[in-house]
Amino acid sequence: MTDSIAKKFPLFKKPLKVLFVAAEVHPYATIGGLGMVIFSLSRALKKMGLDVRIFMPKYALIDEKKYQLEMILEGLKVPTGGEAEEKKFLICNVKRYLPPNPDVPVYFLENMEYYEKRSNVYGYSDDPTRFTLLSRGVLEFLRQSNWVPDIINCADWHTGALPNYLKTVYNKDPVLSKIKTVFSIHNLSHQGVFDHRFVSELDFDDGKSQIAPFFSEKLLKQNFMRRGIIYSDIVNTVSETYSSEILTKEYGEKLEDLLKEVRTKVFGILNGLDYRELNPATDKSIPFNFDISSLQKRIENKIHLQKEFNLEPSPDTPVLGMVGRLSGQKGIDLLMPILETLVSEFNIQFVTIGAGEAKYRSFFEEMNKKFPKKVGCHLMFDLALARHIFAGCDLFLMPSKFEPCGITQMEAMRYGAIPIVRKTGGLADTVEDFDPKKNSGNGFVFENFNSYAFFGAIIRALETYKHKKIWHGLTKRAMRADFSWEVSAKKYLKLYKKVISFHFKK
Numbered sequence: 001m002t003d004s005i006a007k008k009f010p011l012f013k014k015p016l017k018v019l020f021v022a023a024e025v026h027p028y029a030t031i032g033g034l035g036m037v038i039f040s041l042s043r044a045l046k047k048m049g050l051d052v053r054i055f056m057p058k059y060a061l062i063d064e065k066k067y068q069l070e071m072i073l074e075g076l077k078v079p080t081g082g083e084a085e086e087k088k089f090l091i092c093n094v095k096r097y098l099p100p101n102p103d104v105p106v107y108f109l110e111n112m113e114y115y116e117k118r119s120n121v122y123g124y125s126d127d128p129t130r131f132t133l134l135s136r137g138v139l140e141f142l143r144q145s146n147w148v149p150d151i152i153n154c155a156d157w158h159t160g161a162l163p164n165y166l167k168t169v170y171n172k173d174p175v176l177s178k179i180k181t182v183f184s185i186h187n188l189s190h191q192g193v194f195d196h197r198f199v200s201e202l203d204f205d206d207g208k209s210q211i212a213p214f215f216s217e218k219l220l221k222q223n224f225m226r227r228g229i230i231y232s233d234i235v236n237t238v239s240e241t242y243s244s245e246i247l248t249k250e251y252g253e254k255l256e257d258l259l260k261e262v263r264t265k266v267f268g269i270l271n272g273l274d275y276r277e278l279n280p281a282t283d284k285s286i287p288f289n290f291d292i293s294s295l296q297k298r299i300e301n302k303i304h305l306q307k308e309f310n311l312e313p314s315p316d317t318p319v320l321g322m323v324g325r326l327s328g329q330k331g332i333d334l335l336m337p338i339l340e341t342l343v344s345e346f347n348i349q350f351v352t353i354g355a356g357e358a359k360y361r362s363f364f365e366e367m368n369k370k371f372p373k374k375v376g377c378h379l380m381f382d383l384a385l386a387r388h389i390f391a392g393c394d395l396f397l398m399p400s401k402f403e404p405c406g407i408t409q410m411e412a413m414r415y416g417a418i419p420i421v422r423k424t425g426g427l428a429d430t431v432e433d434f435d436p437k438k439n440s441g442n443g444f445v446f447e448n449f450n451s452y453a454f455f456g457a458i459i460r461a462l463e464t465y466k467h468k469k470i471w472h473g474l475t476k477r478a479m480r481a482d483f484s485w486e487v488s489a490k491k492y493l494k495l496y497k498k499v500i501s502f503h504f505k506k
Helices: 003-008 033-047 112-116 127-144 161-167 217-221 224-231 240-245 256-261 295-308 339-345 358-370 383-392 408-414 425-430 451-465 468-480 485-505
Strands: 017-021 051-057 070-079 089-097 106-110 151-155 180-185 234-237 266-268 319-323 349-353 375-378 395-398 418-422 444-446
Touching: 017 033, 017 127, 033 051, 033 151, 033 485, 051 127, 070 127, 089 127, 106 112, 106 127, 112 127, 127 161, 127 217, 127 224, 151 161, 151 485, 161 180, 161 224, 180 224, 180 485, 224 256, 234 240, 234 485, 240 266, 240 425, 295 319, 295 383, 295 468, 319 383, 319 408, 339 349, 339 358, 339 451, 349 383, 358 375, 383 408, 395 408, 395 451, 408 418, 408 425, 408 468, 418 425, 418 451, 418 468, 444 451, 451 468
Parallel strands: 017 051, 017 151, 051 106, 151 180, 180 234, 234 266, 319 349, 319 395, 349 375, 395 418, 418 444
Antiparallel strands: 070 089, 089 106
16 A cells, blocks of 8 residues: 555545456446446555455456456355245356556456346346345355455445345354445446336335345346445545436436435545546547647547538538437437527537437438438447547537536547537536636536427537637637546545444444
């Protein structure tokens, strides 16, 4: 442990040990922002002197030869809670990958039926069984391991069973009972494979009963987001504003009353960016590199982006961009009534990429057919193309209905695109509204969730764009904003200190 961290944790003579448990982790299995967060945060904490490791399922898509996995525990018996003799245990293996420094060791739970025979990470009717197996498999492994963490940092409903097991089934275990848990909520709207907004009284899970056996129908209806909140020692969300919003009916997803009850253990820490990977000066995935002192080179990326989407090349035409899932959460419903007016009445262009709901795909396809030289779309996700939009568009649209943190607005700012966002969640914490009188701010913010408010913010941005000197300063302020993981990792250290201090007081 470094001297500075030892001072922060005087109770420890050895490095603080933290285990992240998650359903996905970049680069091994990456579906959304969760995987990137676990990857970047764990590395930032390790660089600060912590002994950090990761535990995740070994899915079929993980190349065992590429990552040179080694078997460290074969024939791990994971209790299922079932009574039938042949179903009392599931047999798993645990394999480990030791990447080159400064990366983080990763443990993989191997099971043929629930991970290796599945082509996807999510989307199965028995996902609760698959992820409850992960939660209990981790704990059974730690009972036999010579490395035991001080803290387990769980992520979303997939690992909500883990703190539940720790505080009930394993509460008297001489090894496991000493472990503290942090439960990180990345998106409260996902609580399992059932619709948590419409649950009958018979199916309602108050979180107080025992975890159902793996093969029970009851397991499919248990709410592991609720259970993670109840049984963990500390709950954190991925932005400070979102940690307050989820205490309200509008954002609480039927858990607001519970969260109010435990609000003293609820905290918010903004996600960060990997500034080494996301660097417009060195990023090999963008056509032309640039930095804050060579913004004129950014124009070349804009021209390339226009050509890439078959738009009319024009350095002076404002390009509006969107990157992300095509879902109601992302506020696309606010864009649909106004996009045609924007492209037909104003000298602008629009580009978007992302996969999602059919109604949004159809809308963008129709707009592309109607305005082929002004609207471009690529209706599937492409990481490299996303970077092209960040590096080439002038305005980045993110009118989310709710946004626990949001990463793309921070990525866009890193590459010099000015965000237009709704004041919610992490968007409120990362984007400061432009004030023409003070010439301050790094984006454009609107508050009410309606198309008129969104339209007004876009017009304000387009009028500001006409004043090149002011726009140049706005771009520099956006690029200077510090969303590095080092800043967020320090806040996680403080959060872990709270957990450990609480442990020693008990």
